[in-house]
Amino acid sequence: MTPSRTTRWAILGLVGLIFAVPIAAMTEFTLRRGLEGGHDLSRWITLFTGQLDGGYRQVWVGLGNSVVLAIVTVLLVLVLLVPTMLLIRLRFPRLMPVLEFVCLLPITIPAIVLVIGLATVYGVVARMLGSGVWTLALAYGVLVLPFAFRAVQANLQAVDVQTLTEAARSLGASWPTVVVRVLLPNLRRGMLAASFIAVAVVLGEFTIASLLNRTNLQTALVVVSKNDPFTAVIFALLALLFAFLLLLVIGRVGSGRRPGRTS
Amino acid sequence: MLGLVPFSAYVVLFLALPTALAVGSGFLDAEGAPTLANLSALGDPVVLNTFGNSMLLSAVTAVVGAVVGALVCYALLGSRSDGRLRSTVDAISGVLAQFGGVMLAFAFTATIGVQGIVTVLLADVWGVDIFAEGVWLYDLPGLFLPYIYFQVPLMVITFLPALEALKPQWAEANATLGGTRATFWLRIGFPVLAPSFLGSLLLLFANAFSSYATAAVLASQGSQIVPLQIRAALTSETVLGRENLAGVLALGMILVMAAVMALYSVLQSRASRWQR
Structure with missing residues (x-):
């Protein structure tokens, strides 16, 4: 009655992958550099070095x-x-x-x-x-x-x-x-x-x-x-x-x- | 009995009283005099349509969530219940099912929003514009995907314990009697699990029906589903030209939820026959 190893990892892998998409999309979103395009870590750095302003x-x-x-x-x-x-x-x-x-x-x-x-x-x-x-x-x-x-x-x-x-x-x-x-x-x-x-x-x-x-x-x-x-x-x-x-x-x-x- | 007073008083003040006040307000007119006139709102086409939307959204996401969630539970069958795989899946499911709300609205805006990564990729690589007929993410159709996203993990949490009711001895008995894997599932597995599955499905329905946060952040205006209509009724004086609409909607919600939960407890008691 238990699934085979292949079946188990196929199901978990597929569902896991689909569920990872929105989380990955959020991460990608935070790395975007404004209008000029491209990606960098600037927002994360600003946050972790305590440079966020009063807003x-x-x-x-x-x-x-x-x-x-x-x-x-x-x-x-x-x-x-x-x-x-x-x-x-x-x-x-x-x-x-x-x-x-x-x-x-x-x-x-x-x-x-x-x-x-x-x-x-x-x-x-x-x-x-x-x-x-x-x-x-x-x-x-x-x-x-x-x-x-x-x-x-x-x-x-x-x-x-x-x-x-x-x-x-x-x-x-x-x-x-x-x-x-x-x-x-x-x-x-x-x-x-x-x-x-x-x-x-x-x-x-x-x-x-x-x-x-x-x-x-x-x-x-x-x-x-x-x-x-x-x-x-x-x-x-x-x-x-x-x-x-x-x-x-x-x-x-x-x-x-x-x-x-x-x- | 005196020791039971603090808890009872607390529950009366913060659970019974707010519920009574909420539903009771539906039976008052603008001057605070008792009336049954507001109840006619439950027959208003706009309100009926909203309840229809809520039920459709809850039913579809509950069915999809239940089927996908049950598949995940099946995949976990046979894994050690205190193993690393199980505890990781449990923790992820717990977070996505209960913590979601606002975060989910952000996540889906970043995924399939106008500038979302999937939207942009589809448009750039395949030339598919998912919003060719207008942006639907911030309206009723946009709620389906985020809701499924929290329904699947909830199914995993609620249905996984039921799967433990399947005893290895039954599989052995089935094999000894010459049964195949297919006969095991058709003759033993599905019939034993059916009440638990349907019970979890109802719980998912109730969960979607009562959720507010994701919808409130995605659809910042409008009242596509009942919780959003309650928001509209609370934040503006009169909606649909009616007084105390929020109370009437609350009554409608509680009636639906009570029916669903009553059915759920019946199914639970049937399911528990196999869990001794």
Whole structure:
């Protein structure tokens, strides 16, 4: 039932080649020299030697905002979602399907629909919490729920929470000790994967930021691309590379391979 | 139960409330009084046409994405699940499926835009002008290629785990009983995988139906698909001379998405019979 070596590499090679075309086209685009034609590295050099002028300040602001948003979103996942999942797993296992349904709902409710109501919600949020950049993370936490839930759930199902808890309790551990010193260390992998995927989703988010008139990395790129599409494409390529490396790390974390161990 | 309060409150405030406000706004008139009159917008020819466009775009890209993605999954069959090949393909698929958005609009402008490398090469080398009948990249036809570009990787992510349900023992049993590779796929492989395949196809449809970023950046004006029509309704006072159109469109979108996801969960439960 498995494909032959030739078939495998023929399919992967062909699809890979087709999918490489737009990425290659972006790269070629950034190397173009204005109207006189030809190619050079001047734009990449300008960027990496820090010679970009104030017109690109927006990108750095957007990047800074996106980093803040990514951090707050990860905190939301770790502080709100993970403890709730643990509590339900330990005390109210019957509610797990309900939690799963709620966490997967954002797949059914598109961001473009959420943003209509979020405009009103943020009117109130601004009065209570101010209009700081980080407040947008409250909306992003919802967007990453399906991904984060799946990552933590996969880990939770692989760990025998019941036995671990009973063992710790019978040795005299208090509940906080059980959670902090027994359960959370066992869930490290799921929490790490959930955090990485949250970072990737937040760095790529455009819909909500754009329609709420906030600045993040993606909206800044669109603004810059109106004046200098070339440099905007360089930034997009770098962001793409960063996201790829991030997901490569998730894959390694997820498959549970530790350095130096070959199995 | 007290421990469940923070998360519940958060979900109510940032998921349930915005959704209710979005859909609810479709049931209010200009003065904020309840009305059902706005719902007639869902029968407006322009709105119906937009929903038709969205469905066509989602259906075509879902089918192409599902078939090509399934082929890639087949090619990966038998490779080690913790191997370098698999983790690289997983990471690439994850990036292209979830991170896309704005980047994809840039990528396709650089590829098949007016000055795109493929456009220029085709014109210079073969004398083919892909925009002979006008520039279609920034309109509905231009969305198909970028959408397929993120649908294929999503298929790889969602369908690959299902392929693991194919047990080597079945292939052995098939071979012992004198079956060929063709009988294996026709009698065992396809029937077992069919529910997962259709489920993934629906997920792809839902994904395309709800995407906004790529379309918003490529088609900076106009409202060719429903998400762009919502943008138009949000950024200008009245569209098509109607009040609170965004809310009505949101309701329409949620109805379509709910139907698709309900069907998806039915197929998932059928598929899980083989995944024990």
